[in-house]
Amino acid sequence: MDDLQRLRESVLDANLELVRRGLVLYSFGNASGINRERGLVAIKPSGVDYDRMKAEDVVVTDMTGATVDGKLRPSSDLFTHIELYKAFPSIGGVVHTHSEYATSWAQAGLEIPAYGTTHADYFHGPVPVTEALTDEEVGEEYVLNTGLAITRRFRDIDPLAIPAVLVKGHAPFTWGKTPAEAAHNAVILEAVARMAYRTRLLDRECCGVSKHLLDRHYFRKHGANATYGQS
Amino acid sequence: MDDLQRLRESVLDANLELVRRGLVLYSFGNASGINRERGLVAIKPSGVDYDRMKAEDVVVTDMTGATVDGKLRPSSDLFTHIELYKAFPSIGGVVHTHSEYATSWAQAGLEIPAYGTTHADYFHGPVPVTEALTDEEVGEEYVLNTGLAITRRFRDIDPLAIPAVLVKGHAPFTWGKTPAEAAHNAVILEAVARMAYRTRLLDRECCGVSKHLLDRHYFRKHGANATYGQS
Amino acid sequence: MDDLQRLRESVLDANLELVRRGLVLYSFGNASGINRERGLVAIKPSGVDYDRMKAEDVVVTDMTGATVDGKLRPSSDLFTHIELYKAFPSIGGVVHTHSEYATSWAQAGLEIPAYGTTHADYFHGPVPVTEALTDEEVGEEYVLNTGLAITRRFRDIDPLAIPAVLVKGHAPFTWGKTPAEAAHNAVILEAVARMAYRTRLLDRECCGVSKHLLDRHYFRKHGANATYGQS
Amino acid sequence: MDDLQRLRESVLDANLELVRRGLVLYSFGNASGINRERGLVAIKPSGVDYDRMKAEDVVVTDMTGATVDGKLRPSSDLFTHIELYKAFPSIGGVVHTHSEYATSWAQAGLEIPAYGTTHADYFHGPVPVTEALTDEEVGEEYVLNTGLAITRRFRDIDPLAIPAVLVKGHAPFTWGKTPAEAAHNAVILEAVARMAYRTRLLDRECCGVSKHLLDRHYFRKHGANATYGQS
Numbered sequence: 001m002d003d004l005q006r007l008r009e010s011v012l013d014a015n016l017e018l019v020r021r022g023l024v025l026y027s028f029g030n031a032s033g034i035n036r037e038r039g040l041v042a043i044k045p046s047g048v049d050y051d052r053m054k055a056e057d058v059v060v061t062d063m064t065g066a067t068v069d070g071k072l073r074p075s076s077d078l079f080t081h082i083e084l085y086k087a088f089p090s091i092g093g094v095v096h097t098h099s100e101y102a103t104s105w106a107q108a109g110l111e112i113p114a115y116g117t118t119h120a121d122y123f124h125g126p127v128p129v130t131e132a133l134t135d136e137e138v139g140e141e142y143v144l145n146t147g148l149a150i151t152r153r154f155r156d157i158d159p160l161a162i163p164a165v166l167v168k169g170h171a172p173f174t175w176g177k178t179p180a181e182a183a184h185n186a187v188i189l190e191a192v193a194r195m196a197y198r199t200r201l202l203d204r205e206c207c208g209v210s211k212h213l214l215d216r217h218y219f220r221k222h223g224a225n226a227t228y229g230q231s
Numbered sequence: 232m233d234d235l236q237r238l239r240e241s242v243l244d245a246n247l248e249l250v251r252r253g254l255v256l257y258s259f260g261n262a263s264g265i266n267r268e269r270g271l272v273a274i275k276p277s278g279v280d281y282d283r284m285k286a287e288d289v290v291v292t293d294m295t296g297a298t299v300d301g302k303l304r305p306s307s308d309l310f311t312h313i314e315l316y317k318a319f320p321s322i323g324g325v326v327h328t329h330s331e332y333a334t335s336w337a338q339a340g341l342e343i344p345a346y347g348t349t350h351a352d353y354f355h356g357p358v359p360v361t362e363a364l365t366d367e368e369v370g371e372e373y374v375l376n377t378g379l380a381i382t383r384r385f386r387d388i389d390p391l392a393i394p395a396v397l398v399k400g401h402a403p404f405t406w407g408k409t410p411a412e413a414a415h416n417a418v419i420l421e422a423v424a425r426m427a428y429r430t431r432l433l434d435r436e437c438c439g440v441s442k443h444l445l446d447r448h449y450f451r452k453h454g455a456n457a458t459y460g461q462s
Numbered sequence: 463m464d465d466l467q468r469l470r471e472s473v474l475d476a477n478l479e480l481v482r483r484g485l486v487l488y489s490f491g492n493a494s495g496i497n498r499e500r501g502l503v504a505i506k507p508s509g510v511d512y513d514r515m516k517a518e519d520v521v522v523t524d525m526t527g528a529t530v531d532g533k534l535r536p537s538s539d540l541f542t543h544i545e546l547y548k549a550f551p552s553i554g555g556v557v558h559t560h561s562e563y564a565t566s567w568a569q570a571g572l573e574i575p576a577y578g579t580t581h582a583d584y585f586h587g588p589v590p591v592t593e594a595l596t597d598e599e600v601g602e603e604y605v606l607n608t609g610l611a612i613t614r615r616f617r618d619i620d621p622l623a624i625p626a627v628l629v630k631g632h633a634p635f636t637w638g639k640t641p642a643e644a645a646h647n648a649v650i651l652e653a654v655a656r657m658a659y660r661t662r663l664l665d666r667e668c669c670g671v672s673k674h675l676l677d678r679h680y681f682r683k684h685g686a687n688a689t690y691g692q693s
Numbered sequence: 694m695d696d697l698q699r700l701r702e703s704v705l706d707a708n709l710e711l712v713r714r715g716l717v718l719y720s721f722g723n724a725s726g727i728n729r730e731r732g733l734v735a736i737k738p739s740g741v742d743y744d745r746m747k748a749e750d751v752v753v754t755d756m757t758g759a760t761v762d763g764k765l766r767p768s769s770d771l772f773t774h775i776e777l778y779k780a781f782p783s784i785g786g787v788v789h790t791h792s793e794y795a796t797s798w799a800q801a802g803l804e805i806p807a808y809g810t811t812h813a814d815y816f817h818g819p820v821p822v823t824e825a826l827t828d829e830e831v832g833e834e835y836v837l838n839t840g841l842a843i844t845r846r847f848r849d850i851d852p853l854a855i856p857a858v859l860v861k862g863h864a865p866f867t868w869g870k871t872p873a874e875a876a877h878n879a880v881i882l883e884a885v886a887r888m889a890y891r892t893r894l895l896d897r898e899c900c901g902v903s904k905h906l907l908d909r910h911y912f913r914k915h916g917a918n919a920t921y922g923q924s
Binding site for chain 2: 025026028076098100101103104105106107108109110132133138139170197200201
């Protein structure tokens with residue numbers, strides 16, 4: 001199996017993980033992956049049902065968005081994915097869903113506070129929300145501008161330390177070193193968003209974990225001193 | 232298979248889609264379709280269990296509500312469906328459910344604001360709520376009057392641009408070019424209602440997407456310049 | 463199959479319907495039925511797992527609560543059931559669950575308002591909540607006193623017009639002409655409680671349907687002029 | 694089968710019960726058990742998927758946390774478990790999850806009030822929340838200090854009368870006489886947390902059950918005069 005086929009398989013798997021975890025309705029959502037050496041992005045085709053999607057349906061494009069291989073039209077969110085790959089050299093996979101709790105936070109225009117250790121295990125700080133796009137940005141280059149709004153918001157944030165964002169009035173994007181990790185982070189984000197929603201409704205004044213606890217949990221699972229799992 | 236049989240099959244399919252998507256409890260809900268050339272409406276029978284419903288159980292009536300073909304009694308909501316078909320010449324299918332989140336908005340008497348792009352992809356503005364029926368309207372012609380309350384509310388709205396309504400104190404109706412599309416819109420409406428509920432609870436002052444974003448998303452999926460899906 | 467065996471089967475079925483509809487956790491909940499001619503009550507055994515319960519495990523007692531037939535101990539709520547059968551001569555089945563939304567209303571000590579037509583189709587007015595039991599009532603005869611608190615609350619209510627109650631700080635009881643109907647009403651009550659919960663959170667000032675609409679929906683499904691279903 | 698193998702099997706079963714009841718996402722959560730005579734603790738391995746976990750993967754350690762038997766690394770929460778076994782001589786199993794509703798209460802830093810009889814059947818008073826750990830405590834000995842924060846909170850509480858705690862900003866721990874009972878209590882805690890969440894949202898002033906009712910329900914299921922179940 002060549003590189004491109006492997007990438008397609010991993011992108012298909014990431015898309016199907018979204019279905020298995022109940023994050024998508026009908027054909028909503030999309031996952032992609034990148035081959036940095038060859039400068040190629042593999043992404044879900046637009047509007048195709050998940051239950052009949054095959055690896056060969058995954059569309060391969062170059063970094064300008066031109067299709068290099070595949071018969072179907074790529075996801076309509078392609079240019080957001082490409083912008084994230086350009087701005088975040090450390091990532092290898094991107095996922096977009098309208099998962100319901102994360103989307104509710106995005107619609108409310110509120111960042112998800114770091115209310116607890118579940119959050120801190122994955123996100124080293126609040127999950128940020130972009131600024132609303134201007135009327136001009138919601139034009140011809142809307143999809144690209146969505147990417148730019150995200151990368152602008154991450155100007156001072158390490159994208160691997162907080163591998164998720166809420167696009168205001170829209171929905172979340174997540175990412176990771178691989179398509180599988182991006183999908184995993186989408187699942188975790190939704191669980192964190194559910195718990196944060198309920199925490200906020202229990203007590204609107206609630207202020208989240210301390211910096212020490214945030215660091216302790218985050219670095220338990222990430223970085224050179226991680227102690228979690230078998231390794 | 233003749234026209235009528237095809238209509239019955241599509242109406243059965245639309246009814247079963249409501250079950251598959253968890254929108255109905257017991258025998259709640261009903262879907263119908265219309266054959267405009269022949270002036271015939273096919274609708275779910277009243278109070279029959281979904282798991283033993285067959286295409287031949289679907290009842291066919293004329294536009295006065297008189298049964299033309301079928302042995303069972305039609306859905307008790309038949310006259311609301313007929314009124315919608317009369318007032319909205321562009322539609323081919325109607326669905327009524329008591330799906331729980333949309334019904335909660337209907338019970339609260341609140342329209343569902345266009346809080347985000349998921350909404351805008353399907354509904355080109357808030358999902359409206361009818362006025363409460365007067366005591367006189369809740370009489371002999373209650374079911375018909377429900378239809379009239381809906382069409383009155385849509386006097387200045389294109390029913391295909393906002394293919395859903397909340398009947399105050401009751402529940403939603405949705406529609407579309409076909410019974411399948413009406414059922415699809417019922418599923419989407421419920422997802423949108425769930426997210427809007429949580430958005431409102433996160434921030435009651437939340438004001439929804441801009442007109443530009445609403446247009447951008449709606450016209451991405453609808454009309455001559457749609458760019459979504461394979462076509 | 464004799465009368466008693468038939469009663470046992472119907473009580474088993476009602477208990478299993480609670481499981482199928484997700485109303486019970488572990489061995490929570492219980493359903494019973496009565497044979498009025500013989501003055502015998504059949505009820506779920508106490509603390510037995512649903513997945514291995516058989517008709518012969520159902521315990522048969524007389525109206526004093528003495529076991530007449532069966533090897534197991536009857537449900538610890540037996541004396542509440544018996545009190546309801548004594549006070550409500552028109553009913554043939556009783557169900558008790560801790561279904562989560564109805565229980566949340568019971569815990570909050572709030573009646574469930576008639577917010578919409580789904581409610582009105584089954585309950586001809588708000589679902590009432592009992593007064594809290596006094597410290598004396600929460601003694602030796604606690605289970606019986608629970609029944610008395612319910613029947614006191616229904617002094618001026620027709621139990622078949624509102625076949626459900628919330629015991630304050632505890633959970634719901636429902637009933638019906640048969641054990642199957644009592645279980646059906648328990649399922650509907652939970653759905654109605656879910657929607658009422660969300661309606662209240664959307665708008666705490668929300669005041670419910672008009673008397674006319676309440677009557678219209680209730681009598682559509684009940685009484686001499688019912689028009690719903692095949693008959 | 695020797696003692697140790699039996700302990701491992703019971704710990705595996707308790708871990709899998711968490712999965713069956715929907716309390717864990719991915720490899721979250723962990724259950725352990727203790728053999729008091731031999732001073733050995735058996736605990737879930739760290740970061741292993743539930744669906745391929747076998748009894749031999751369960752790690753056996755002594756009371757200092759040193760692995761006595763097993764090839765995998767023990768759960769990263771081991772030292773919290775050990776601290777609970779040391780401080781609570783009456784318990785035989787411990788469970789930790791991030792079950793979502795209990796975790797939301799923990800994140801809000803609020804104890805779960807005894808709002809109803811479902812709570813009282815299992816917990817003889819509010820489910821307490823620990824104090825936040827100081828910055829010093831969130832250091833090298835963080836996991837141990839989590840255990841100490843719990844046992845400090847239980848200085849005046851019988852751990853078998855209230856077999857659950859919320860660690861502030863983190864998540865719940867539960868326990869019981871056996872690993873199975875600890876897992877059972879984790880499931881009940883989550884159900885109780887769900888209902889308490891909704892009760893609080895229905896009425897923030899709601900004050901819970903009386904001491905008499907709390908006692909009545911608790912002692913119906915526990916202690917010398919228990920009347921529930923087959924005995």
